[in-house]
Amino acid sequence: MSKQTKFLLNENQMPRFWYNLQADLPKPLPPVLHPGTLQPIGPADLAPLFPMALIMQEVSLEREIEIPEPVREVYRLWRPAPLFRAHRLEKALGTPAKIYYKYEGVSPAGSHKPNTAVPQAFFNQQEGVKRLVTETGAGQWGTSLAFAGSLFGLAVEVFQVRVSYDQKPYRRAVMHTYGARCVASPSGETEFGRSVLAKNPDHPGSLGIAISEAVELAVQREDTKYALGSVLNHVLLHQTIIGLEAMEQMQMTGDWPDVVVGCTGGGSNFAGIAFPFIGHGLRGGAKPRIVAVEPAACPSLTRGKYAYDFGDTAGMTPLTKMHTLGSQFTPPGFHAGGLRYHGMAPLVSHCKELGLLEAVSYNQVECFEAGVLFGRNEGIVPAPEANHAVKGAIEEALRCKREGKAETILFNLCGHGHFDMSAYEKYFAGELTDEHYDESELAMALAGLPSVPQPA
Amino acid sequence: MSKQTKFLLNENQMPRFWYNLQADLPKPLPPVLHPGTLQPIGPADLAPLFPMALIMQEVSLEREIEIPEPVREVYRLWRPAPLFRAHRLEKALGTPAKIYYKYEGVSPAGSHKPNTAVPQAFFNQQEGVKRLVTETGAGQWGTSLAFAGSLFGLAVEVFQVRVSYDQKPYRRAVMHTYGARCVASPSGETEFGRSVLAKNPDHPGSLGIAISEAVELAVQREDTKYALGSVLNHVLLHQTIIGLEAMEQMQMTGDWPDVVVGCTGGGSNFAGIAFPFIGHGLRGGAKPRIVAVEPAACPSLTRGKYAYDFGDTAGMTPLTKMHTLGSQFTPPGFHAGGLRYHGMAPLVSHCKELGLLEAVSYNQVECFEAGVLFGRNEGIVPAPEANHAVKGAIEEALRCKREGKAETILFNLCGHGHFDMSAYEKYFAGELTDEHYDESELAMALAGLPSVPQPA
Numbered sequence: 061m062s063k064q065t066k067f068l069l070n071e072n073q074m075p076r077f078w079y080n081l082q083a084d085l086p087k088p089l090p091p092v093l094h095p096g097t098l099q100p101i102g103p104a105d106l107a108p109l110f111p112m113a114l115i116m117q118e119v120s121l122e123r124e125i126e127i128p129e130p131v132r133e134v135y136r137l138w139r140p141a142p143l144f145r146a147h148r149l150e151k152a153l154g155t156p157a158k159i160y161y162k163y164e165g166v167s168p169a170g171s172h173k174p175n176t177a178v179p180q181a182f183f184n185q186q187e188g189v190k191r192l193v194t195e196t197g198a199g200q201w202g203t204s205l206a207f208a209g210s211l212f213g214l215a216v217e218v219f220q221v222r223v224s225y226d227q228k229p230y231r232r233a234v235m236h237t238y239g240a241r242c243v244a245s246p247s248g249e250t251e252f253g254r255s256v257l258a259k260n261p262d263h264p265g266s267l268g269i270a271i272s273e274a275v276e277l278a279v280q281r282e283d284t285k286y287a288l289g290s291v292l293n294h295v296l297l298h299q300t301i302i303g304l305e306a307m308e309q310m311q312m313t314g315d316w317p318d319v320v321v322g323c324t325g326g327g328s329n330f331a332g333i334a335f336p337f338i339g340h341g342l343r344g345g346a347k348p349r350i351v352a353v354e355p356a357a358c359p360s361l362t363r364g365k366y367a368y369d370f371g372d373t374a375g376m377t378p379l380t381k382m383h384t385l386g387s388q389f390t391p392p393g394f395h396a397g398g399l400r401y402h403g404m405a406p407l408v409s410h411c412k413e414l415g416l417l418e419a420v421s422y423n424q425v426e427c428f429e430a431g432v433l434f435g436r437n438e439g440i441v442p443a444p445e446a447n448h449a450v451k452g453a454i455e456e457a458l459r460c461k462r463e464g465k466a467e468t469i470l471f472n473l474c475g476h477g478h479f480d481m482s483a484y485e486k487y488f489a490g491e492l493t494d495e496h497y498d499e500s501e502l503a504m505a506l507a508g509l510p511s512v513p514q515p516a
Numbered sequence: 517m518s519k520q521t522k523f524l525l526n527e528n529q530m531p532r533f534w535y536n537l538q539a540d541l542p543k544p545l546p547p548v549l550h551p552g553t554l555q556p557i558g559p560a561d562l563a564p565l566f567p568m569a570l571i572m573q574e575v576s577l578e579r580e581i582e583i584p585e586p587v588r589e590v591y592r593l594w595r596p597a598p599l600f601r602a603h604r605l606e607k608a609l610g611t612p613a614k615i616y617y618k619y620e621g622v623s624p625a626g627s628h629k630p631n632t633a634v635p636q637a638f639f640n641q642q643e644g645v646k647r648l649v650t651e652t653g654a655g656q657w658g659t660s661l662a663f664a665g666s667l668f669g670l671a672v673e674v675f676q677v678r679v680s681y682d683q684k685p686y687r688r689a690v691m692h693t694y695g696a697r698c699v700a701s702p703s704g705e706t707e708f709g710r711s712v713l714a715k716n717p718d719h720p721g722s723l724g725i726a727i728s729e730a731v732e733l734a735v736q737r738e739d740t741k742y743a744l745g746s747v748l749n750h751v752l753l754h755q756t757i758i759g760l761e762a763m764e765q766m767q768m769t770g771d772w773p774d775v776v777v778g779c780t781g782g783g784s785n786f787a788g789i790a791f792p793f794i795g796h797g798l799r800g801g802a803k804p805r806i807v808a809v810e811p812a813a814c815p816s817l818t819r820g821k822y823a824y825d826f827g828d829t830a831g832m833t834p835l836t837k838m839h840t841l842g843s844q845f846t847p848p849g850f851h852a853g854g855l856r857y858h859g860m861a862p863l864v865s866h867c868k869e870l871g872l873l874e875a876v877s878y879n880q881v882e883c884f885e886a887g888v889l890f891g892r893n894e895g896i897v898p899a900p901e902a903n904h905a906v907k908g909a910i911e912e913a914l915r916c917k918r919e920g921k922a923e924t925i926l927f928n929l930c931g932h933g934h935f936d937m938s939a940y941e942k943y944f945a946g947e948l949t950d951e952h953y954d955e956s957e958l959a960m961a962l963a964g965l966p967s968v969p970q971p972a
Binding site for chain 1: 519520521522524526527589590592593600604622624626663666667685686687688689690692693694695888891892893894895896897934935937938940941944
């Protein structure tokens with residue numbers, strides 16, 4: 061018998077429902093507050109930004125939410141995604157642990173992002189929306205929404221952080237290939253963008269500014285809505301297909317995870333792999349340790365404050381309670397662009413507060429070291445974001461080695477690094493260093509958090 | 517019932533044998549000639565370059581050649597590869613034809629090349645080889661051999677055409693990630709490289725020169741062999757796993773191809789999809805039309821001469837009978853780097869002479885147009901090479917539309933375009949033009965073909 065490496069599901073084993081962790085939480089999420097009144101908002105308050113179907117998912121307490129057939133049809137282009145046993149990596153580490161990884165890089169965009177881009181495009185199209193606007197940093201999310209828009213006949217407009225727009229023309233070319241329009245942010249196309257440019261015509265942009273521009277445009281036009289690639293409950297919901305598939309696949313292996321590891325920026329790929337396992341534990345099933353790995357240079361879960369904050373720089377979004385470094389905090393320019401966000405998904409933050417997960421942070425260079433070790437043994441070059449999960453899994457495997465424990469480790473390899481080879485190039489040239497934020501800037505950003513009376 | 521999009525095989529349905537077309541040919545391949553004596557060569561003549569297992573595959577007349585388990589174990593990282601029905605593309609074209617495509621971009625290197633890189637690394641390792649040297653243009657092949665070498669513990673050295681080395685640092689970074697050494701060719705590391713640099717220190721390099729350098733190095737050291745990514749019989753043999761899987765998958769669809777389409781440079785991905793179907797026809801099965809699509813700027817099958825020629829520029833390789841533009845012919849600098857080779861695989865050439873396949877050529881811009889149409893409908897951005905197959909399939913589908921025929925078209929999508937987005941960027945900027953070779957240069961290269969007496 062050969063050692064099995066890849067665990068595949070048939071198309072008819074693909075989950076028919078997303079899993080909503082809110083149904084199983086021992087304590088409900090704190091309410092979302094209106095930025096003006098500081099009062100809890102209702103579905104209608106979000107209607108200028110999102111279609112009602114997504115708003116209802118945002119607040120739903122139903123455990124299972126059906127995946128519509130047209131979404132499943134697109135998912136089938138790459139889903140069910142494979143689960144691998146990392147035999148070679150185990151051997152290289154000399155660990156008694158079994159390491160499994162779920163691989164989301166098989167999607168057309170090369171990451172997990174299309175898992176939510178596709179249903180977001182679908183639900184918008186169903187409600188007559190003609191155009192979606194969004195922001196993107198490095199471009200993973202913009203690419204995914206462009207892909208989804210092209211399949212459902214929606215125009216897609218992407219505000220890309222200018223420094224990425226200039227430095228990463230290839231991601232932009234992918235968005236163009238899918239027919240999306242891509243604008244460098246800050247742009248002259250919005251009032252907020254013009255106000256930023258008036259102060260500094262060479263402003264490099266930021267994710268917070270790009271969000272503000274996209275939101276401004278979305279609320280202006282009846283046929284246009286906004287789409288966000290992480291953080292929100294409905295985004296995390298869509299990503300649970302990762303963990304739901306992984307649970308089926310772990311049953312095929314005959315093992316069950318003692319530890320589940322994911323990297324966290326906004327929180328969506330982490331929630332995707334982790335929430336189904338957390339829910340399983342809350343309903344009386346086995347409770348694996350859940351480990352969120354974040355960049356040391358942007359450590360919202362490990363160094364941020366659990367407080368109400370804005371999602372964007374301009375303060376146009378509702379206030380959500382989350383682990384945050386402060387919406388005025390600017391993360392340093394490390395290469396895992398998908399993890400450079402000041403806040404953490406409210407649901408992930410809530411789980412941290414409830415003791416349902418652990419958080420740990422690693423520096424840039426050690427994460428690239430881990431990614432290269434992984435690539436040389438498993439053949440897949442991970443995205444810089446995914447390197448954090450790889451690092452987290454390797455550390456768990458080395459702990460098992462020290463403790464002589466044959467634990468089972470599962471992690472989410474959320475994307476491949478084919479668009480990020482310039483970062484690897486710098487790594488091999490010895491030019492990659494750890495990035496550090498300024499402690500006084502963090503203190504200032506935290507001091508500047510909006511003052512919100514404790515809700516009932 | 518939903519329309520099925522993806523047809524997957526289980527791991528245990530992955531072929532256990534490669535298919536050797538030589539077993540079913542009505543007329544054997546012309547012999548390979550020694551470049552000095554012009555006499556047919558025997559296995560021993562190739563021993564300085566290749567391990568004996570691969571040499572025996574090169575000349576084997578056995579129909580089935582077993583895939584060793586360690587190779588199958590690595591194949592399982594991405595194989596069996598999916599077969600898709602292109603419902604959305606069919607709709608966009610308004611064709612009654614059914615379009616299927618086999619997708620090889622799911623491999624860690626993003627193309628079909630690892631299908632042969634892995635067994636080549638394995639058989640070399642089995643015979644005690646410590647180091648493999650090879651050449652690469654754009655980098656697909658070098659990446660794949662670097663990947664395979666890392667898994668079997670072989671050092672890999674890649675001579676990369678200097679112009680690509682300088683222009684495409686990302687591919688190089690992937691090779692480094694897999695632990696390979698990458699040298700710009702012409703280099704100072706070989707006698708031939710030094711002789712080229714002596715005449716022109718700024719020589720941009722060519723595939724033919726890089727092959728000469730790799731061959732020179734391989735013959736010098738006992739522990740070092742040479743590896744080639746296309747053209748040779750054993751390389752085409754390894755690629756037949758593509759078509760063997762596709763035959764299984766076509767049976768799942770309930771359809772059977774009337775036309776099989778692939779793009780051809782050296783011929784390996786084309787042979788991979790086509791040979792199992794050609795063989796099936798030769799053994800009395802259904803005979804689909806087989807269409808080879810090549811770039812109009814490097815049209816070996818449609819404009820070349822069927823004659824004995826060298827595989828490299830320096831004239832160090834054996835002479836094989838093939839469709840060739842002449843080993844001194846320099847293809848213009850179009851973007852499908854994997855199709856920029858003066859010759860065609862002898863087996864593919866032989867099939868053309870036997871009337872077992874048709875050949876057609878298209879220009880660069882119309883191929884990118886086809887690729888963008890495909891990407892917007894099917895979600896996958898094809899490699900520039902693969903765009904030729906997409907174009908060929910679309911032309912067949914449009915013919916079906918004109919003729920009102922509901923034929924079934926199968927093509928091989930041999931790789932994704934994530935490393936080639938600069939070409940797409942130029943396309944969208946309107947800066948991509950068709951490239952043309954110089955007719956007088958072609959005539960001169962053809963006139964310079966080696967003079968070989970007709971073998972018995």
